[in-house]
Amino acid sequence: MKLYKSCLLTAALLLSSLEDAYTTDQPREQKSDNVLTVQNSKVRFPTDEERFVLPNIFSPIKALVDPKQGLQKKVASLQKAIERKEKVVSSLNDQITINRIERTRTIDIINVYQLRMKKKPSAVAEEFIKQNLDKLEEKLSDIDEKLKSLKNQLDGHEEDIEYQTLELGHLEKLKNQDLDLQK
Known part of the structure; x- marks a missing residue:
């Protein structure tokens, strides 16, 4: 109060x-007709x-x-602050769930590698050898294909060389015959 x-x-x-x-x-003056006027005021x-x-x-x-108006403004500002904080909390919750999912993925990957490591060393070596043998077989087949193509090219060149030598031999015979005829 x-x-x-x-x-x-x-x-x-x-x-x-x-x-x-x-x-x-300046003070007001009153005229006779009861009208208040101010001169040079x-x-x-x-x-x-x-x-x-x-x-x-x-x-x-x-x-x-007017306490109600002040309280209403305070309540409105507090509500806005609460909404902002709720947005922050929801974004943090989203990040936490994403981190949990990623953590479980990495744990699963680690468990898979642990299971592979627990296998007998000979079994691991056999898998390694099988993989390397498969790779070597692929490389050998590629080399075979390349060799076949090179052989075909060489055969083609040999045929050309044989043909050219036959032509040269035939031309030499013709020249010799021409020389014999000219003598």
């Missing part, structure tokens, strides 16, 4: 200071300091006079 009274007193003082800020410098406008200070003074008073 004391707080309420002090707020009302402060508000009244502020209102009176505002009222004084907008009063005229100047209105005093509030200074820059008063313009910026007075609204700041009224804001706590408004919050005290």
Whole structure:
């Protein structure tokens, strides 16, 4: 109750200071027809300091006079903060589930390698030898194919060489016959 009274007193003082800020410098004159006029009066406008200070003074008073509005603003800001925190928590939960999945995958891979290592060394060696033999067989078949193609090329070249030697021999015989005839 004391707080309420002090707020009302402060508000009244502020209102009176505002009222004084907008009063005229010269007194009003009354004419005969009961109309109030002001001659050569100047209105005093509030200074820059008063313009910026007075609204700041009224804001706590408004919050005290209308507590519901202040509480509603606080509740709204708290709700927004809670929503932001919930988003952060949900993203953290998503990351945790992803990490769990990755962890189980790596554990499974490790278990598979452990099982392979527990096999007898001879069985592991046999698998290794089989794999290497298969690779060697593939390489040998590739080499055989290359050799066959090279042999075919050589056979083709040999036939060409034989044909060319036969032609040369035939040409030499013809030259010899021509030389014999010319003599």
